[in-house]
Amino acid sequence: MVTIWVSEQIDPSGLLYACIACRDEAQARECVQSFEKNLTTEQKAAGWHVRLRTVASWDEVPSTALKLC
Template sequence: MTIWVNEQKDGCGIIQACIATTNQKAAEDCHDNWLEKLTPQQKQQGWEVTIKIVASWDEVPVNALKLS
């Protein structure tokens, strides 16, 4: 199984939002949307948006919104 995990972290590295899905297109759309919505101030403060692939729901952060 392939699961895409989108994480939005603040400048301190704390996850502010996390969405996990088995739908690659939805994951890529979410990632692109989050990148577009980061403000210049957030970018300056070190906010980042990442997407990673995991093989099991056990590897998804517990605070993630899980979409299947």
């Protein structure tokens, strides 16, 4: 089974703002840290958030994601 790590930055309405998918966990965690670091205090207060999740297939990755193999 392949594990694909999906780093996502999500706006207050739940829309995906930025997404990077890769098979390297360390790289994915760096992306999440970067997404989190780049959120302003105002964005965080408004409800922006970052999440890291895994999927088992590239078909489960959002089509707008930057895909790093």
